[in-house]
Amino acid sequence: MLKLNRKKVAALFMILGILPQSVSFAAEKLDQYNLDEIVVTASQEKIKQELNTPATTEIFTAEDIKNYNGSNVQEVLEYAAGAIAAQPTGVGSTFGMRGLTGASRNPTILVDGVPLNMQGFGNLDAIPVNAVERIEIIRGTGAVLYGTDTLTGVINIVTKQTPQISASAGYGSRGKRLATLNVSEDKFAMAYTHDRIAERNWYTAKKTSQGKWMEKNSVMLKYKPNDNLSMRYMLTDNQNDYDKFAALKKTGSNETNIVFHDLNVAYNNKGLDVTVFGQKRKYKNNAYNAAHELMSKNSLRRNSWNYGVDAKYNFDIGKFNITTGAEVALEADSHGNVKGTSFDLDMIKRHRKAVYIQAVDNMTDKTTLSFGGREVMYDDMKNEFLPSLQLLHKLNNKDTVFLNVNKSFRMPTIGDQYSDSDSMIFNDNLGPETGWNYEIGWKKLLSPREFLKVSLYHLDISNRIFTQKIDDDHSMVVNANKFKNTGLEVSYEGVLSDHWSFKTSVAYSDPKQIDKPGADFRNCDDKLLINSVLGYKNGKLATNLLHQYAAMRYLSYAPYSGNGIKQYLSFNATYQFDKENSVKFAVNNILNRTEEMAASRGCLLPYRDWFITYERTF
Template identity: 25%
Template sequence: MYGKHRKTLSASVLAVVLGTQIGLATEGSPKQVQEVHNVNVTANRMELLDLDTPASLNVITSQDIKNSGAKNAFDAVNMVPGITSFSYGASGLEFGAMDSRINIRGLERGSLILVNGMPMNLNGKGGLSSVPVESIDHIEVLKGAASTLYGAEALSGVVNVITKLPTKEGGSATVSIGNLGHQNYNVTYGTPRLVVGIERSYHGKQDPSTPIRTDIGHKKGYEYYTAREKGNSLGMFMSGKLSPYWTLNVSHSEVQSAFSQLSTELSAVQQAKHSTTYKYKDYKNNASLVYKNGNTMGTVFYNDRDLKGQNRIHNSTNYKMNDSNYVARQYGVDIQHEWDFRGGKDYLIAGVLGKQETYTTKSGPVYASPHRNSYAIYGNYSYEIKPKWTSIIGLRYTDIKDPVKSQHVLTPQFQLLHTINTESSLYMNVGKAFTMPNLSDTFKTVNKQYQSVSGRNLKPEEGWNYEIGYKHITKKDNWKIALFHMDFKNFFSWKPDSNGKMTVRVNGGRFRNTGIEAEYGRLVSRRAKFTIGASYSNPKQMEIDKHYWKQANPKLQFVGGFHYTSPTWSYGTSLNFVTKRMKNRDGYINPNLVTWNAYVGYQFNESSSLRIDARNLLNRHNVISNGDWEYWDEPFNYQISYTQKF
């Protein structure tokens, strides 16, 4: 049944979105708004219509990002039901090694971040806040275990950012200014062979960005809170067609951020003694060289992160290097080919992957610089049982050369699709996934020297995801419903070393979650569309040496949005509501998260437009972290943007 709906486009960089998602409508002509089907390449490493994809999937277009009021990709992904992120700063801002993360279906650090299909997670961490918005063509969010096709770290799902490709000559420049010190400047220009862009952003001080740490005060004799300091970021990207077969993608980001832990003591001397400012410079690079010829595709990829951190106690004028400093790198090659059988009814996608990950700390004497080599062979076979029934069987074998203990991992997957008619389908998706410990967990400071401290019997975290779903997509409305169950074991934990410090990495924890996700979108008219979505689940975790389960993430989420466009005006609003949350350090339940955004835009002519965004309209102290520590989103803020096309 796939023959008339698919093409052999195995690489994400060659994907083309054909319309809107179950999400906020794409701004444009009424004809564009009526296109309801979209194409993804993430779910099965080939181009498939959403209706033909046996997995839970959301596609977020570049216009959807703007329509939701999102400042970046991190904000946009949070509008997908089932995603409850963890953030230290607004819009996923990372404070040094304190990394914000996308949590899919309640699993901490279970999401694999891809850019154009290539893995971006470094040392077990993958962020989205540093990806320049104007470089994004669309984002594909795949929920469910995905290690069969993508290897380690895709325990609960994959977020694949697809960047823009050269299409036609032209460009745009945008200037944005708002309160809280926000400024943004962006220039993008493209030709049929090359597209380039640069983005410069600034943010101001946010004081406070957490509540007063009363529980800490009892232990230290004083209380403190956290404040975000001024910061800025620089993002650059380029995509170029070197030939009909070769495409080069390159991106670079620089983020300078800082935060302070400020004592609330009345004495200025004591306050300075117990207050500290931490500042960071975070550099990230990503490059991929893609070859595509017929049914064969190959990619050489590289990405790195160089984090530099310093801190200063306020009774001193000097900054000193802190333990956050490190350099992480990843590079490799991925080659795959597709074979078609029975006149295109069946297909086999098979490939090989080889990559190396490295981690080097830059603070203190280095005992070792750990690295990990991974080699994998994978395959995905689709067989048409009957005209309306298709099965897909996948298998991946991964050979991992690890500095502590090498591993051999098999990750199978089985999918079944029943096409009810041209508008509806049912599917089942069962898959196994795994992840390895971070390389930084392998070596810790013991007696001022770096030593290998991980348990020698350390196993990968691994488990299964079970899912059944229903999709109904028409020109006027669409439904998606998914029921899922997750069961993972061997979760990593810590045990004391010979000095009593919790530095030894071991297995022992478990994670379970059962839930339901539902989404509905409807075209109210040729110019307007609304969407709603909800997710209810029961994420729970059992710690090592414990015999009881505790809540691991929020249980209930509602999202929704409305968008209207005309030749001159456009406006819309979006809402993300998260409730039934976890306890914090003070013993209280974290308050409901209510993110309500709105915008209005005016089109002067074909080349120039003005837009006003308002975010956090209720001016809430939204807690954007989960569990013990509270970190707040920004208060009410606005931004005025002018765009000139050329």
């Protein structure tokens, strides 16, 4: 087991004692950024907090979430600036930003400030939107306090705190059914969602896999007996069945079930925050031939665990505000086919440890500076030191500029290295990746109801971990020798009149990578992404037209293409009868297009569908 590099940590503590610091990244609820107060087009105080944040941020408020056609967080995030959220073949969730749409594990996912990621799975589709108050995206930072998987940023899902009881039921085309229940009071909260669809489009362009049944049941329980102690439990049972074809003739089928458990207990008192966490993911896949006979060698089982403790302490020394902490965790994975080696013999474990520190200081009333570092240790495999620097300067009360420089690190998951499936091939030669993020940005309050954000970034990654498509049905997680991407993101959000609102984001980048040493850089992923929402309100009626557009797309299995576009147009209308009763009608994929959801994944857009939902608040 490698020892901690004491010289690096000692040097870090020495530097922190000399140089001034600024706004650090989010604490448990991101209160050091006060992101719970950031809502664009809201009050002047909330806009002030947005201007004071030294990072590119995006907030989905409770009203925004209602405006989108999503039953879980995964579906809402499809409209994030410069992002592609895609449901891969099978069950799970992927979310990519800044040219890394093919690597599904880049952002760190938090629920109320507590990490949800588990061995490469973001589990965004496990979170029902009826339990969510808002979603906060902070790009290009977070490694110091939250460790690996933060190269492109952090997503924090803030759950509802106010007392409320609500229920909804929905019905739609293609067997779409939806039911939700949300109960919350001062100390206890519960949210449940049942979501299913009986027919989906072809998963693959060559029509070799087609979805026939997807059903998801999610529950979240929260208990907070006092101001210092809180507990959360999440359970998701996800079923996905699909048929296999050759030359449009059915050759078999697959039934996949994933059960995900997440439990954590958090204690905070006088600057001390301690979180004990545990997660389990159980994967079961049965493969059948055309006669519906079980094919044992192709039927897989996989159990994954992640549990540990993270403790941090926040205190003041003179003009400095310091956050320091440590994490100890165990990752484990067992896998095999139905008649293969037993799970006990296939069990693989590894320990993850980290120490970190970050400091904050307001240098002047206009300028703040922040930096810190994290030392990450994985048994005898790898040690990595992750420094971070942030600078914020206020030009005036309506304009701010910022600078971010930070390093990120990611280990391959145990499953990517040693476990394969019907669609994924294992790679035991997979290694860790390291990357640097450089970013400058400008935020401008155009008017009390209009906000503009511009950011220029550059990513430089060595040994990038990404999903390489082998053929239409199979993929493998591999290392690319080098990856780089320089991009520009521009977003605008405004209330245009008493009835109309508009939100749009344009992200243009140039993602390239070298697959093997000595090779040339090649284009990869999507270069142009535009997401827009046009809203209209008049009395009790509210409507939204949502559009996603992607162009200059470079597929991982056709690296020199660069052709094709993605257009995904959706619509919804909500009528609020009174304070307690409302009905919502929605149509997804109005144009019924069938492009790949994300260039590096190859999973096709779902067919056009509609659904209608009734909601009652008590």
